[in-house]
Amino acid sequence: MGRAPCCDKANVKKGPWSPEEDAKLKAYIEENGTGGNWIALPQKIGLKRCGKSCRLRWLNYLRPNIKHGGFSEEEDDIICSLYINIGSRWSIIAAQLPGRTDNDIKNYWNTSLKKKLLSKQQKEEQARRASWFSVKQEMKRETEEYWPQQQPPLMPLTSTSTAIPHSMNSPHPYGFSYVEAHPFSVLSPAFSISPINNTYSQVGAPFQGLAGFPGELIYSNNQQIFDGMEGFYGTDNMVVGSSSSAESSSWGDIYSLGFPQIVSGFEACQQSTPQVSTYDEQHCTWAA
DNA sequence: AAAGGGCTCAACCGCTCGCTT
DNA sequence: TAAGCGAGCGGTTGAGCCCTT
Structure with missing residues (x-):
């Protein structure tokens, strides 16, 4: 009944x-x-x-003191910031904006602000990619110059790799991770470079890099990959690995503009059994 | 001037939560 | 403890307006 x-x-x-x-x-x-x-x-x-x-x-x-329309830049910023942190919790967002109703903010977001934010993010991402490309070239040069022949083939620096900034609570908050985006089903190795300390490490056994070559070697398990995104978007509430709700699909929309390969790769990764690559010292190769 | 496509926003729907019995 | 109920919330709808062709 x-x-x-x-x-x-x-x-x-x-x-x-x-x-x-x-x-x-x-x-x-x-x-x-x-x-x-x-x-x-x-x-x-x-x-x-x-x-x-x-x-x-x-x-x-x-109700008295209701404001309609004419959202200010400051209000836009507050809405965007809160949406990125807590999602579509319109009543909570409205509580931060005196005179605004949750319905008004919801309508404004769905009709205008979302598009505005997405186009802004696309522009920023284009600029970021342009600047990181030059860093990637520099890393490739240094790798070729310093890395001994007998060491593992660490990082396939290809056109599909992507750089992700670290979060502030990362051991190397001012560095970035270097992630090979495809194929995700075979978890690809990734670099994480830090200007703070000049050591290498890796998940599993520590890896001894050459002195003076700043960075660390990691494997791209989910935590490492999303460590960078977490810092970039300023949230520690994001539940990586849970994409069943409508809310997380909307997060995907936003994130995918910034990191399209990672989001699509992560979704693919969720559907497959994670595999960890191991290095075969005898044959000097990585194997899944 | 008219048609139609897009946009806005007020209002509705259905669900969850929390309180009461 | 479970059922019933109202409040509150977020998603969706659709009427009317606006703009373009």
Whole structure:
């Protein structure tokens, strides 16, 4: 058996509110308050409306000090920042913006702000890729110059690799990880370079690099990959590895603009059994 | 001037949460 | 403890407006 309806649907008016209805509702609430019972309220004032509809009308339109439209740059920044950190929790976001309703912010985000943010991120990502490309070339040069012949073939520096900045709580907060984006099903090795200390390490046994070559060698398990993204987007709430909710798919939309290979790769990775590459010292090769 | 496609935003729907009995 | 109920929330819809052709 389904849930009982909150009101008699047959005798309830729907659609836009008339000025008379607005006036009745506003006058009553200003004089008596809601009484903590929205369901009973329309009957008390003779409105053929659902209690939920009255509540919505009051909260989103009739309530004093409501601001409509004309969002400022500062408000945009607050909304974007909160959305990135907590997702579509509109009521929480609205609580940070006096005079704004959750419905208003939700509409504004869906119609304007999302597009604005995404285009901004695309531009920033283009600029970032351009600057990281030169760093990658420098790394390749240094690798070829310093790395001894007998060492493992550490990092296939190819056109598909991607650089990701570290988070502030990373051991090397000002460095970045270098991730081979494809294929993700075979977890590819990755570099993580730090200007802070000049040592190499790797997941599993420590790896002794050459003195003076700054960085560390890691393998791209999920944690390492998303360590960089976490710092980049300023969130520590992101649950990596859980993509079943609608919320996380919207996160994917945002993230994919910044790191399209990583998001698509991560999704592919989730669907496959993770494999860890190991180095065969005898044959000087990596094997999955 | 008219058509139609896109956009905005008020309102609805259905779900979850928390309180009460 | 479980069921019932209302409040609150986020997703979605659709009427009306605006802009382009």
